[in-house]
Amino acid sequence: MSSTNTSASLAFDAVLLDLDGTLMDTIPDFTVAVNAMLADLKFAAISQAEIATYIGKGSDNLIRRVLTSVQGGQTPTEELFKQAKVSYTANYHRINGDQAIIFEGVRPGLECLQAMGLRMAVVTNKNAEFAVPLLERTGLAKYMQAIVCGDTLAERKPHPAPMLHACNLLKSSPSRTVAVGDSVNDALSARAAGCTFLAVPYGYNEGKSVHSLDVDAIVDSIEHAARWVAAR
Numbered sequence: 001m002s003s004t005n006t007s008a009s010l011a012f013d014a015v016l017l018d019l020d021g022t023l024m025d026t027i028p029d030f031t032v033a034v035n036a037m038l039a040d041l042k043f044a045a046i047s048q049a050e051i052a053t054y055i056g057k058g059s060d061n062l063i064r065r066v067l068t069s070v071q072g073g074q075t076p077t078e079e080l081f082k083q084a085k086v087s088y089t090a091n092y093h094r095i096n097g098d099q100a101i102i103f104e105g106v107r108p109g110l111e112c113l114q115a116m117g118l119r120m121a122v123v124t125n126k127n128a129e130f131a132v133p134l135l136e137r138t139g140l141a142k143y144m145q146a147i148v149c150g151d152t153l154a155e156r157k158p159h160p161a162p163m164l165h166a167c168n169l170l171k172s173s174p175s176r177t178v179a180v181g182d183s184v185n186d187a188l189s190a191r192a193a194g195c196t197f198l199a200v201p202y203g204y205n206e207g208k209s210v211h212s213l214d215v216d217a218i219v220d221s222i223e224h225a226a227r228w229v230a231a232r
């Protein structure tokens with residue numbers, strides 16, 4: 001791919017990237033924080049595979065789904081939820097990024113997209129207090145002109161608002177913006193915003209195959225996404 005190519009000759013001006021399950025494999029961190037929370041509350045640990053099915057709609061949703069599971073399907077009281085959230089937040093801060101790894105193809109893909117002159121933002125349902133330090137710690141923040149988090153707006157993905165907000169910040173119309181994500185939340189949000197949507201198959205998608213999603217393409221990696229964008 002030519003690094004002298006600029007966005008003027010491309011179909012897109014901007015790329016919006018999901019974080020958990022797309023840029024980074026954060027499941028080991030989620031597992032440590034969730035199980036430390038369960039230990040604090042005197043519940044037994046649950047498996048990483050189960051936790052992976054609860055990722056995608058932000059940490060409050062994750063905590064509620066975990067508590068419902070360990071209580072045999074019973075919805076947690078608000079008091080238990082609040083206690084759990086305090087523990088989860090402290091534990092996630094303690095371990096944020098310790099075991100998370102950047103997926104193969106992410107750094108070369110971001111380098112290519114940057115070299116093509118595309119503006120980039122992360123659009124994640126992870127709250128800012130976790131997402132921003134993680135992106136800074138890993139060196140991924142330097143590629144981003146904006147970071148839109150789960151608590152940046154009143155609405156989070158699958159609502160279109162976070163994608164539209166990122167388009168505004170990057171001064172890119174949705175029709176010239178491509179979103180890349182791993183889950184139904186990304187797909188619905190991107191579609192409702194009017195963005196092109198590419199799915200990666202290696203993330204979480206609440207335990208379901210990405211083949212069930214409404215996508216423009218499934219790409220193996222962010223490097224593959226960059227090639228797809230360059231070829232439009």
Ligand SMILES: O=C(O)COP(=O)(O)O
Nearest residue numbers: 019020056057058124125
């Ligand atoms: O925190 C979550 O539940 C998911 O975060 P993501 O939007 O980066 O995949």
Ligand SMILES: [Mg+2]
Nearest residue numbers: 018020021182
């Ligand atoms: Mg994700």
